[in-house]
Amino acid sequence: MSLKAESPIVIVGLGYVGLTLAAFMSDNGFQIHGTELRKSILDQLRLKKSYFYEENLDNILERVISKGSFTFSENIPKASINRTFIITVGTPLLESREANLEHIINCAREVAEAAIDDDFVILRSTVKLGVTNGIVRPILEATGKKIGLAFCPERTLEGAAISELGKLPQIIGANTELEKLQAGAIFNKLTSSIVMVSNIETAELIKLTDNIQRDIHFAISNEVAMAANKFNIKASEVISAGKIGYPRTNLASPGPVGGPCLEKDPHLFAESLGWSESLAQTARKINTLIVPESIEFISSQNFISMKKHLRISLLGLAFKGAPETNDLRGSISLQIYNSLKSRFPESEILCFDPMITKLEADKFGINLFSTVEESFEKADLVLITNNNKIFSRLDIDSLSLKMNSPGFIYDYWGRFDNQLKLNTGVTYSSWGSHGVLRAATR
Numbered sequence: 001m002s003l004k005a006e007s008p009i010v011i012v013g014l015g016y017v018g019l020t021l022a023a024f025m026s027d028n029g030f031q032i033h034g035t036e037l038r039k040s041i042l043d044q045l046r047l048k049k050s051y052f053y054e055e056n057l058d059n060i061l062e063r064v065i066s067k068g069s070f071t072f073s074e075n076i077p078k079a080s081i082n083r084t085f086i087i088t089v090g091t092p093l094l095e096s097r098e099a100n101l102e103h104i105i106n107c108a109r110e111v112a113e114a115a116i117d118d119d120f121v122i123l124r125s126t127v128k129l130g131v132t133n134g135i136v137r138p139i140l141e142a143t144g145k146k147i148g149l150a151f152c153p154e155r156t157l158e159g160a161a162i163s164e165l166g167k168l169p170q171i172i173g174a175n176t177e178l179e180k181l182q183a184g185a186i187f188n189k190l191t192s193s194i195v196m197v198s199n200i201e202t203a204e205l206i207k208l209t210d211n212i213q214r215d216i217h218f219a220i221s222n223e224v225a226m227a228a229n230k231f232n233i234k235a236s237e238v239i240s241a242g243k244i245g246y247p248r249t250n251l252a253s254p255g256p257v258g259g260p261c262l263e264k265d266p267h268l269f270a271e272s273l274g275w276s277e278s279l280a281q282t283a284r285k286i287n288t289l290i291v292p293e294s295i296e297f298i299s300s301q302n303f304i305s306m307k308k309h310l311r312i313s314l315l316g317l318a319f320k321g322a323p324e325t326n327d328l329r330g331s332i333s334l335q336i337y338n339s340l341k342s343r344f345p346e347s348e349i350l351c352f353d354p355m356i357t358k359l360e361a362d363k364f365g366i367n368l369f370s371t372v373e374e375s376f377e378k379a380d381l382v383l384i385t386n387n388n389k390i391f392s393r394l395d396i397d398s399l400s401l402k403m404n405s406p407g408f409i410y411d412y413w414g415r416f417d418n419q420l421k422l423n424t425g426v427t428y429s430s431w432g433s434h435g436v437l438r439a440a441t442r
Helices: 016-026 039-046 057-067 102-114 131-141 161-165 177-187 200-229 235-243 265-273 279-299 302-306 332-343 358-362 372-376 396-400
Strands: 009-012 032-035 070-073 084-087 119-123 147-151 170-174 194-197 311-315 348-352 381-384 407-411 426-430
Touching (some): 009 016, 016 032, 016 070, 039 070, 057 070, 084 102, 102 131, 119 177, 147 177, 170 177, 170 200, 200 235, 200 279, 265 279, 279 302, 279 332, 279 407, 311 332, 311 372, 332 348, 372 396, 396 407
Parallel strands (some): 009 032, 009 084, 032 070, 084 119, 119 147, 170 194, 311 381
């Protein structure tokens, strides 16, 4: 196997990970061919556009597709020259919450058939420990071809992938020094920081660790918020005051956290251990308990519990708002929306999110407001569910004047805990301060 960083690259799977990588690599001197089975994605690419929002991605796609450095098709084209294959397909969970490896197995088989001697395969999908050597490698070796293999995890923050791909250290895991060098020769053209680790399993565990530690970090804050909810305490004050001059406590703000990685990676980690329960899974449970606890609190407000037909506005549908994304996968906001529908079946529930289109909302049967101002008009209940910066800039005092009286504003991120002058009859509370209701001051 020779070191050929200049060899064509085939990226198998043009989901979020694959498409951002394809765009970035083709914009940085590589000849990239992407494959994707979903025809809707290919149709968007023929228009030189992405099917999801990522800052600057459409501009890059317009450029690289026009000049021919990024091509795409449904299947891997045959070739007589050496290529590197990067597999980026997802690993969803089965109903049992075990890893569904069907996509990876199918892609590995397709790559094995298309490859020739001295081709190279990089697995970039998030997997449970042992998948690269235990499942992908045997598929490649069964062909009798000499095919190199490495695991090089994706580590970007959704919404900032294009900017991070050239900055973040790239982990390289392989079983031989030559395979490490082969993978390193590719990624050295993208980032100046390469981290070679001992073997493939080390790289697999680094990727899982990256995600589960974030979920655990958020879970600590949300558990603090649950404690604060039971007493006349603000979690925001506990966290902010505890940081002052003290270097060993640095908690995140409590609030809804989810997304396509955090909803599944704790289970991949536990499955790797062979455990029925792990710290990572417990953290995920804590981060989802925010839904029933908050809805129960909201439902306990006197006028809400007595009123049959409510006008409810939910602000923020994407799984996060910073950085901005239109990704609804694993969104806690959707869980909140569904819980509201179940608790208040005769009420009207509409949503607003500056990143979500009507087409995307229609897939979930969700009706959208056109503007954030409209969402406060005649509302009995307003919930602010994600951390998009647009919601931090709301003139919540003026907007409360548009609401019905009595009315209730519930903010999952506690942006307006201080200095409120709400409309008479409108009450405010936030996640982590259920014991500190703020009523109108004018």
